[in-house]
Amino acid sequence: MKSELEQKFVNLLEKHQNIVHKICRMYADTEAQHKDLFQDITVQLWKAYPKFRGDAKFSTWMYRVALNTAITLYRKQKRRVKTQDIADISFxxxxxxxxxxxxxxxxxxxxxxxxxxxxxxxxxxxxxxxxxxxxxxxxxxxxxxxxxxxxxxxxxxxxxxxxx
CATH class of the missing domain: 1.10.10.10 (Winged helix-like DNA-binding domain superfamily/Winged helix DNA-binding domain)
Known part of the structure; x- marks a missing residue:
């Protein structure tokens, strides 16, 4: 059974998940990277959620956490060799x-x-x-x-x- 905090978070995440998807599209090159980044952002949002005070709108706070997470992960990945999935090329x-x-x-x-x-x-x-x-x-x-x-x-x- 979900706690009240967890249920509230899940509801807000479901309502605003397009924000995360759009950020993932901006920073991820493949579908697999998109899914990984979405998961990483969700984890960071959940970790930070108890500290969300409501001073700003939830969506504004979500943008900030999601962008910071994407930027941090993107900088780490810049050091890796880029590959492209053939499935993403032919459509x-x-x-x-x-x-x-x-x-x-x-x-x-x-x-x-x-x-x-x-x-x-x-x-x-x-x-x-x-x-x-x-x-x-x-x-x-x-x-x-x-x-x-x-x-x-x-x-x-x-x-x-x-x-x-």
Missing amino acids: KIEADYYDDTTEQHLKLMYAAVKELNDIDKALVFLYLEDKNYAEISETLGISEVNARVKMNRIKKKLRTIINP
């Missing part, structure tokens, strides 16, 4: 729904974002999630002005990476 899309131009633009965008440092990746992720600068600054622990300045610099950097 089938119905011709009616396939737009090669859009697909190429998305690939360029994701490749460019992967070249950014960990904090900049997190900022782009939150920006793409339509978070306002107040929420971004609270999640990343930086000032709102700093978040705006960083985002403008990141946009310029991404343009340079995509269109050298």
Whole structure:
């Protein structure tokens, strides 16, 4: 039988699990890495949950813990040799729904974002999630002005990476 704390945590995790999945997509290259990262983030969230005071929204706190976990694990994995699962390379899309131009633009965008440092990746992720600068600054622990300045610099950097 689950404790009240555990039940509350599970309910909140189920409600906001898309946050974790989106972060996993940003930092994981394969389905296996995605699953591992999701599990690692869930463990870290559970370990930190008893200390959650409710000063911020649960989703904001969740972003912060999940991003910190992903960044920490990503830095550790940078030292390893990268491999790619063949199952991730070959996939089938119905011709009616396939737009090669859009697909190429998305690939360029994701490749460019992967070249950014960990904090900049997190900022782009939150920006793409339509978070306002107040929420971004609270999640990343930086000032709102700093978040705006960083985002403008990141946009310029991404343009340079995509269109050298």
